[in-house]
Amino acid sequence: MRTLRVSSFGIRGFVGESLAPKVLIDFASAFATFAEGRRVLIGRDTRYSSPMIHSAVVSGLLSAGCEVIDFGICPTPIVQFSVVPMKAAGALSISGGHNPMGWNALTLIGSDGSLLSPLGGENVLDVFHAGDFRKEDWQHMGTVLNASDFTAPYFDALEKHIHVDAIRKAGFTVLIDPVGGAGCSFLEPFAARFGFSLVPINAQPSGYLAREAEPRPRSALQMASIIQRLGGHVGFVLSSDMGRMSLVTEDGEPASEEYTFAVIADHVLGRRAGTIVANCCTTRAIDDIARRRNSTVVKTPVGQAYVVSALMDEQGILGGEGSGSVALPGFSRAFDGFLMMALVLEAMAEKGKPLSEMIRGLPHYHIVKRRVLCDSRKGYRALEVLRGRLEKRGDGHADLTDGIRVDWEDGWVHARVSQTEQMIRVISEARNRAVAEQRAEETSRVIEQEV
Amino acid sequence: MKEALKVGVSGVRGVVGDSFTPQVAASFAQAFGTFVGRGAVVVARDTRPSGAMIERAVVAGLQSVGCKPILAGVVPSPTALILTKALGARGGIVITASHNPSPWNALKFVERTGLFLSETRAQELFDIYHQQDFPLVPESDIPAAAVETEPMETHFQRVLDYVNADLIRKKSFKVAVDCCNGVGALHTVPFLERLLGCKVVPVFDKPSGFFEREPEPLPENLRQLCETVVKEKCDLGFAQDPDGDRLAIVNEKGEPIGEDLTLAFAIQQVLSHHSQGPVAINLCTSRSVELAARQCGSEVVRTKIGEINVCETMLKIGAVVGGENIGGVIIPAIHPCRDSYAGMAIVLEHLAMSGKTVSELRAAIPRFFLVKDKIRIRGEQAPVILRALRQEFAGEKMNLLDGVYIDFGESWVHVRRSNTEPVIRITAESPSQDEARRLVSGTRAKVESAI
Numbered sequence: 081m082r083t084l085r086v087s088s089f090g091i092r093g094f095v096g097e098s099l100a101p102k103v104l105i106d107f108a109s110a111f112a113t114f115a116e117g118r119r120v121l122i123g124r125d126t127r128y129s130s131p132m133i134h135s136a137v138v139s140g141l142l143s144a145g146c147e148v149i150d151f152g153i154c155p156t157p158i159v160q161f162s163v164v165p166m167k168a169a170g171a172l173s174i175s176g177g178h179n180p181m182g183w184n185a186l187t188l189i190g191s192d193g194s195l196l197s198p199l200g201g202e203n204v205l206d207v208f209h210a211g212d213f214r215k216e217d218w219q220h221m222g223t224v225l226n227a228s229d230f231t232a233p234y235f236d237a238l239e240k241h242i243h244v245d246a247i248r249k250a251g252f253t254v255l256i257d258p259v260g261g262a263g264c265s266f267l268e269p270f271a272a273r274f275g276f277s278l279v280p281i282n283a284q285p286s287g288y289l290a291r292e293a294e295p296r297p298r299s300a301l302q303m304a305s306i307i308q309r310l311g312g313h314v315g316f317v318l319s320s321d322m323g324r325m326s327l328v329t330e331d332g333e334p335a336s337e338e339y340t341f342a343v344i345a346d347h348v349l350g351r352r353a354g355t356i357v358a359n360c361c362t363t364r365a366i367d368d369i370a371r372r373r374n375s376t377v378v379k380t381p382v383g384q385a386y387v388v389s390a391l392m393d394e395q396g397i398l399g400g401e402g403s404g405s406v407a408l409p410g411f412s413r414a415f416d417g418f419l420m421m422a423l424v425l426e427a428m429a430e431k432g433k434p435l436s437e438m439i440r441g442l443p444h445y446h447i448v449k450r451r452v453l454c455d456s457r458k459g460y461r462a463l464e465v466l467r468g469r470l471e472k473r474g475d476g477h478a479d480l481t482d483g484i485r486v487d488w489e490d491g492w493v494h495a496r497v498s499q500t501e502q503m504i505r506v507i508s509e510a511r512n513r514a515v516a517e518q519r520a521e522e523t524s525r526v527i528e529q530e531v
Numbered sequence: 532m533k534e535a536l537k538v539g540v541s542g543v544r545g546v547v548g549d550s551f552t553p554q555v556a557a558s559f560a561q562a563f564g565t566f567v568g569r570g571a572v573v574v575a576r577d578t579r580p581s582g583a584m585i586e587r588a589v590v591a592g593l594q595s596v597g598c599k600p601i602l603a604g605v606v607p608s609p610t611a612l613i614l615t616k617a618l619g620a621r622g623g624i625v626i627t628a629s630h631n632p633s634p635w636n637a638l639k640f641v642e643r644t645g646l647f648l649s650e651t652r653a654q655e656l657f658d659i660y661h662q663q664d665f666p667l668v669p670e671s672d673i674p675a676a677a678v679e680t681e682p683m684e685t686h687f688q689r690v691l692d693y694v695n696a697d698l699i700r701k702k703s704f705k706v707a708v709d710c711c712n713g714v715g716a717l718h719t720v721p722f723l724e725r726l727l728g729c730k731v732v733p734v735f736d737k738p739s740g741f742f743e744r745e746p747e748p749l750p751e752n753l754r755q756l757c758e759t760v761v762k763e764k765c766d767l768g769f770a771q772d773p774d775g776d777r778l779a780i781v782n783e784k785g786e787p788i789g790e791d792l793t794l795a796f797a798i799q800q801v802l803s804h805h806s807q808g809p810v811a812i813n814l815c816t817s818r819s820v821e822l823a824a825r826q827c828g829s830e831v832v833r834t835k836i837g838e839i840n841v842c843e844t845m846l847k848i849g850a851v852v853g854g855e856n857i858g859g860v861i862i863p864a865i866h867p868c869r870d871s872y873a874g875m876a877i878v879l880e881h882l883a884m885s886g887k888t889v890s891e892l893r894a895a896i897p898r899f900f901l902v903k904d905k906i907r908i909r910g911e912q913a914p915v916i917l918r919a920l921r922q923e924f925a926g927e928k929m930n931l932l933d934g935v936y937i938d939f940g941e942s943w944v945h946v947r948r949s950n951t952e953p954v955i956r957i958t959a960e961s962p963s964q965d966e967a968r969r970l971v972s973g974t975r976a977k978v979e980s981a982i
Contacts, residue, residue, distance in 0.1 A: 095670040101557040101591040109553075129670045136591035139553040142584035182670045217548035218634045218740075221580045287670070 083456070085499055086208070088201020089385045092185035092499075095129040099184055101136040107204075108140030109213035111172065111188055114204045117145035117214055121162060121171035121189075121227070123154035125262035125320045128287030129184045133174045137186060138224060141172075145216035148224045153285060155262045155322035156187060157416035161237070162230050163193040170196070175262060175321035178294040178403070179501075181287075194392075194413035195385040231266065235273050235418075241411050242422045246429040248275030252313040254425070255279045255303055255328065259293050260286035261320030263417065270418055276425065279310055293319050295326035295404045300334035308332045314424065314435050322417035323384070324404040327424065329436040337404035338363040340420060342442050343435075344406050345398060347427035349373035354397035357390045359383070360481040361494035361507050362402035368443035381482035382496065388413050402447075402507075445491070446513040448520040450506040451498075454531035459497040459504050462530035466495055469526055493519050495527065504531075538657055539950060540650045540837065544628055544637035547581040551636055553588035556626075559638055560592025562660035563624060567643070569597035569668070573623035575604070575611035575682075577714050577774045578740040581636045585626050589638070590676055593624075596665050599674035603682040605738065607714045607775030608639070609870035610686040616645030616866070617685045627774040630746045646867060647839045683718055686872065687726060689865045693805070694876045695883070700728030702883045707765045707781070709734040709756040712742050713773030715871070722872060727879060732763045740773075748772055748779035748858055750787035761785035766882070767889045771871045776838075777858040778871035780878065782889035790858030791817040793874055795896050797860040800881040801852035802827035806864070808851035811844045813837075814936050815945050815958050816856035819899045835933040836947070842867040900964040902971045905954045906978055913948040916955060919981035920946055920974075944970045946978065 084091065084098035091107050093099030112120065120141055124130040141148050149166060151159055156173040163171050171189035179185070188196040188204060196204065207213065216222070254276045258264050264285045271278035281303055282290045292299040295317045303315045307328055315328030326337040342365045345356055353374045358366050359382045370377045378394050380386040384405065391399035391409050400406040405415035406423070428435060454462065463484055470486040470493065471478045479485040483496025491510030498505050504527055508520035536543065536550040543559055545551025564572065572593050576582035582605070590600045598621065603614055608625050615623035623641030631637070640648045640656060648656060659665075706729045710716040716738035723729040734756050735743045745752040748770035760768040760781050768781030779790045798810055798820065810824040811832045821831045829851075834844040838859065845853050845863055854861040859869035862877065885892060908916070920935045930936040934947025942961035949956055955978055959970035 095673070096595075096667040100665075100667055101561065101588070101595050102554050104591070105553045105557055105588060127670065128673045131675065132591050132594040132673055135587040135594070135676075136553075136557060139557070139584050139587035139591065142587070143548070143553050184670070213552075215548045215552065217546075218579065218581050218636070221547070221584055224583070 083502070086205070087499060088198045088205060089195040089383070090185055090187040092183065094182055095184055096182070099129070099133070101132070104133055104136040104186060105140040106211065106213070107186060107208055108137040108172065109144055110204045110208035111170065112141045112144030112146050113207045113214040114200065115146060115169040117216065117222070118169035119147040119149060119167065121149045121151060121159055121166060121168045123151035123156065123159040123171070123262070124174035125176060126153055126260055126264070126285040126287055127176045127181070127184055127320065130174050130287070133184055133186065137172055137174065142222035142224065143216065144214040144222065145220045146222040148222055149227045150224055151227045151230065153262055153265070155266060155417065157322055157412065157414040157418065158230065158234050158266070160189050160193045160414035161234050161412040163189060163191060165233060173321065176293060177321045178319040178324050180293065181289050192413060194388045197385065197389055231269055235269065237411060238418060238422060239273065241408060242274070242426050243430065244274055247425045250429040252276040252425060252428070253279060253311050255281055255307055255310065255312045255315035256283070256318070256421070257281040257291070257303055257316070258283055258318045258322065259289060259291060259320055260284055261293070261318070261322065263318055263322040266418070274422060274425065279312060295319055295324045296337045297326070297334035300326055300328050303328045304332045304334045314428065316417070316421050318417045323415045325417050325420045326404050327435065329439065330434050331436050333436060335439055336447060338365065338402045338447055339439055339442065340404040341400035341402060341406055342366060342369060343427060343438060344420060344423045345369050345400065346373070346442060347423060348398045349375050352397065355394050357387050357394060357396045357399035359387055359401045360479060360485055361496070362400070363445055363447055364492065364509055365443040365445055379481060383499070384415050445509045445511060446516045447507065447509045448516045450520050450524045451503045452506065452524050452527045452531065453503050454527070455502050456497055458531045462504065462527045463495060463497065465530050466523065466526050470523070491516060491519070493523050495523055540648070540653050540839065541950070542637050542639035544631065544635060546634050547636050553584060556585045556588040556638060557592035558663070559660055560589040560624060561596050561665040562656060563622065563640055564593045564596035564598040565665050566656045566659050567598070567622040570599065570621035571601050571618060572598045573601045573603055573611055573615045573618065573620050573641070574626070575606050575608070575614070575623065576626035578605055578712060578716065578738045579628065579633060579636055580740045582626050582740070585636055589624055589626065594673050594676070595667050597668035597672055597674065600676040602676055602678045604679070605714055605717055606682045607718065607872065609776055609866065609868045609872065610683060612641055612645045612647070612868045613686045613689065613866045614679065614682060615641045615643065629774050630772045630777070632746065633740060633742055646842055649839055649843060687722060690872050690876045691726060693862065693865050693873070694880045696727060698883045699876070699879045703728055703730060704766045704879060704882065705730045705732070705763065707732045707734060707756055707759040707763060707768040708736070709744070709748070709753060709768065709770040710736045711744060711746055711748070711771055711773050712737055712739050713771060714738070714775045715771040718775070719771065723875065727876065729879070732759055732765060734759050742773065746773050748777055748790060750789060753779065753781060753787050757781050757785040757787065769875055775871050776869040778860060778874035779858045780889060782893060784890060788889065788893050791820055791856050791901070792893060792896065793858045793878065794854045794856065794860055795820045795823040796881050796892060797854070797862070797874055797877045798824050798852050799827065800877050801862060802829055804880070804884060806851045809848045811841055811848060811850040811853035813841055813855045814930065814933050817899050817901060818941070818943065818960055819897050820856070822897050833930060833932070838869050897962070899960050899962055900967045901958065901960045902964070902967040904957045904971050904975055906957070906975065907954050908982065910953050912982055913955065916978050916981045917946065917948070920977060923977050942966055942970060944974050946974060
């Protein structure tokens with residue numbers, strides 16, 4: 081059985097195995113207990129299991145007396161954005177995100193619109209483990225209301241952070257592939273607002289995934305093969321929840337998902353220097369860009385909750401991850417696909433350069449990602465062994481912020497137990513492709529011997 | 532926990548906010564889905580405020596094991612039974628605690644035949660539930676829920692096909708209806724007005740689930756209906772219970788005639804004008820009902836108490852009409868279930884064909900007096916008491932289907948253990964009120980000496 085992953089900001093599992101109605105109701109009840117039966121927003125994506133999870137979760141919220149505002153099919157970042165204006169105690173988002181078919185997850189969102197902090201999340205987990213849920217009697221059952229008019233305030237706010245006129249004037253043709261997920265019906269209003277001509281791909285809402293949901297070059301091949309013929313200026317490849325994105329250039333090259341954050345960071349820091357926040361396995365291009373722009377980088381463990389929380393603590397101006405995610409603190413506390421698309425279009429419009437040229441101007445590294453299948457118990461032991469080996473290899477200093485990272489002058493290797501699947505993820509980056517490949521290979525081999 | 536969950540032949544009952552949780556509802560739905568197999572399952576509920584919460588848990592539970600929920604919405608229990616059979620569904624789940632007070636709710640399970648589960652079938656279901664090992668389906672096999680847009684149509688058409696609706700319409704009866712804030716508040720007025728041409732004065736017709744009177748349609752709970760009949764000069768009054776399976780009648784003078792008599796009227800009308808054949812009634816139904824059937828030349832069979840027990844006997848012996856003393860009319864040609872709508876139509880037809888008033892029809896039926904009592908006991912004392920009574924009454928004509936029923940010719944006394952409370956119920960009936968009282972007090976003395 082593929083295990084259930086329970087963390088302080090949500091629960092993730094495989095439908096038909098671990099992700100079953102009772103554990104979902106328990107988790108929703110624990111969250112409702114934490115939210116003290118007040119107003120809670122809920123949204124979901126289009127995966128086949130999402131309506132079932134939605135029913136289970138709403139039932140748990142109602143039994144605790146929550147006032148549920150139902151967003152129906154809605155991208156996670158829009159749900160997150162709406163928490164503060166709607167004065168909700170929190171929100172829940174149901175989405176398979178970047179995971180393959182069969183996986184789904186329930187994400188917990190706090191009253192500030194960010195993923196639940198480790199502290200708040202631990203409170204929810206305590207209630208979950210104790211099974212002592214808030215339960216209202218028949219006279220105080222919760223209510224469900226369909227959310228209305230939440231799209232306009234969201235795009236209004238986004239427009240305030242973007243030079244829409246510049247984008248409008250540029251007259252872009254933009255390919256967007258939301259993988260049949262939560263973003264589908266939001267693309268047209270987005271295009272109308274930001275003044276570009278939209279070519280939707282895989283934009284019929286569906287639980288069937290026409291491609292891998294994880295935005296990266298491999299899943300961008302469909303788009304890359306047609307973008308030139310369609311005269312597209314840029315292509316955006318998104319996850320089911322609209323939280324992650326990778327780019328396709330106008331000449332049909334799928335860019336590594338690492339470039340999403342890099343392109344945007346170079347653009348934002350170019351206007352104003354400041355602190356940016358990245359996780360500990362994001363491309364070193366980010367560090368180089370920051371240095372070039374007289375800015376500093378704060379590193380955190382992997383995950384939106386950590387990045388956004390540091391972004392607030394450090395008063396950073398931008399945060400993101402190499403998996404293709406960016407958050408802008410003045411706008412919202414979410415990794416947000418619409419924000420990322422708007423910022424990339426703005427960068428292209430203001431610089432008047434094609435995307436391929438912008439990417440060529442960025443520091444260039446080769447990044448290699450490997451996965452070693454193993455169950456999590458063996459995984460943590462393997463990392464301990466790896467730590468001993470690697471510390472002797474690199475510059476003698478292993479970073480243990482999240483998993484293990486070792487740096488060399490020309491690159492780094494990072495290994496970490498996946499929080500979503502039964503595997504260890506190995507990332508190796510270096511200026512030279514062969515070196516990056518070789519270090520990834522050596523690291524994977526050490527782990528494989530252990531597991 | 533103040534009130535334990537009650538799992539029995541009539542389903543799973545509990546107090547919302549206490550033992551009856553969404554987790555329990557989802558697990559039972561999973562067990563039921565496993566029990567009936569993948570396919571369509573009708574889901575219906577009454578007006579209780581907890582119904583919407585429980586419905587979602589049930590839907591999630593069903594979907595997780597591959598059953599397709601068909602949402603009938605807020606409809607009478609007989610409608611859900613009829614729909615289950617008519618749609619060819621695998622089964623049905625009715626969310627209603629029937630005549631229990633508002634804090635309670637329950638799940639009742641329906642076979643594909645449109646009957647509630649029999650005792651042995653219910654035991655099989657509970658066995659699956661207790662194993663808690665439900666075969667979950669993979670994500671791609673999760674069926675989408677469907678909404679039944681015209682849930683009442685089949686039910687009402689069956690009733691109209693059975694009675695002479697034209698004749699009833701010609702009479703333009705003026706009818707007061709007490710819906711007890713239950714499902715009748717949504718469906719009874721249109722049924723009587725549009726389909727049977729009545730002028731309707733409704734009472735307690737907000738479908739809120741906040742019962743403004745005691746939910747059982749007993750004479751002492753119908754004061755407002757009685758006053759309305761008099762004030763509005765109605766031909767008669769009908770009183771339903773919250774889920775619309777039981778029916779009581781108030782005569783044109785504003786007097787409740789007792790729920791037993793609903794059954795007597797229905798039996799007379801069916802046997803005289805529809806079809807001849809045997810009649811089945813439960814053990815504690817009034818002798819006047821039995822006499823009404825015998826006057827029409829029918830054989831009368833007594834059954835155990837409980838809807839499914841009466842229905843099974845009726846189907847076995849080919850009964851044309853029957854029911855339970857609590858105002859539960861069953862006409863198998865419409866559907867083998869307690870149905871207040873079938874009851875209303877047949878009673879109106881009786882009035883229309885006979886041209887008589889309710890009190891005139893009542894006067895033609897021999898009068899018996901019913902006296903009831905109950906004694907609180909400890910659970911384990913019940914068999915001792917019943918054994919002692921069997922010895923005491925050894926020489927008499929006895930029926931031991933359900934407790935001890937002693938037949939003295941014109942009078943009878945019945946002692947049984949309640950299915951829902953730790954009490955022994957004593958009921959006696961006789962043409963003389965004094966004799967009925969004497970039978971109860973004499974039996975009570977025997978029970979007390981046995982304790």
